Amino acid sequence: MQYGLGDEVQRWGLAGFHGAPGWTVLRTAPFELLMQGTPPLLARLSSRLGVSAFQYNIYDSTPEFLMEADANGRVELSGFVGQEITRYWNSEPPMDRLQTQFRIIEPSAVAAWAESAIPEARVTGWLYPSRANSLLTDFDKLWESQRADLVRWLGQQGIQIDPESHEWRVHPANIVRRLAQAGSAFLPAEECVEPAIKAVFGGPNARHCDNLFLVETLVPHAPMPVDGFVLYAEASSK
Known part of the structure; x- marks a missing residue:
């Protein structure tokens, strides 16, 4: 249930529970279920409910992918899926969507x-060394400009960088x-972006x-650890 495309998996699982005020969290097995289909299930669900929605995934700790849908079913993509x-x-x-x-x-x-609600919460990032003293390709120049933008932003927030x-x-x-x-440039996905979104x-x-x-819950059909709902669907054997 956890991996594979929706039409490759015999059983689907869908759970929902309250998130922050105004938000509902959906968890699915397979985990990319709502991103599949044409249009994606996420867009169809958003259009039916008249709300915006998104799914953010990270792959092997580094590549990240974001799918968003608005109340009219419009879809926006950014990032990429691992090696694919x-x-x-x-x-x-x-390039501007990487x-x-x-x-x-x-x-x-x-x-x-x-x-x-959670004033004490913090996530951690780090600043990669500058390449400004090296010969720069076009990619390096973009990399340096993104790094400089992050440094400016941290300064504006009053955030200290450990020397x-x-x-x-x-x-x-x-x-x-x-x-x-400004997007996720120079923000570590696993240590910073994902925990911030959660x-x-x-x-x-x-x-x-x-x-x-x-x-722990959807795959073994375990009891929900939080108030909410859970649904399972079995593919027809015909």
């Missing part, structure tokens, strides 16, 4: 809620806002917003 760069894009993704960025989701309200480890720590709400403003949008049930929920 063209997956969901059907061709090479545009980093994940909210283009539909407006996170201001939920970010403000998170700052008030030895080059680590910095910030409230998850700030990361979610930056995803809408903390802000998952609200009091953030701890259930990861793949362990699939492994």
Whole structure:
């Protein structure tokens, strides 16, 4: 149930529970179920309910992919899926879409809620060394400009960068806002972006917003560890 495309898996699982105010968390097995179909199930669900929705995935700790859908079913993509760069894009993704960025989701309200509800929360990032003293390719120049932009942003937030480890720590709400403003460039996916999204949008049930929920609940059909609903569908043998 956990892996594979929807039409390759005999049984589907879908669970839902409350996230932050105004948000509902859905967990599926297989985990990309809502991203599949033409149009994607996520877009059809958003259109039917008249709300915006998104799914954010990371692959092997580094590549990240974001699918968003608005209330009219419009879909926006950013990032890429592991080694399958063209997956969901059907061709090479545009250069300006290689980093994940909210283009539909407006996170201001939920970010403000998170700052008030969990003021002590922090996520960690680090600053990679500059390449400014090396011969620069066009990619290196883009890399340097993104790095400089992050340094400026951290300064504007009053965030200190450790001179030895080059680590910095910030409230998850700030990361979610930056995803809408400048995207995920130079933000570590596993240590920074993913936990920020879970903390802000998952609200009091953030701890259930990861793949362990699939492994420990949906796949073995275990009791729900949180108030919500769960549905299973079995493919016909005919």
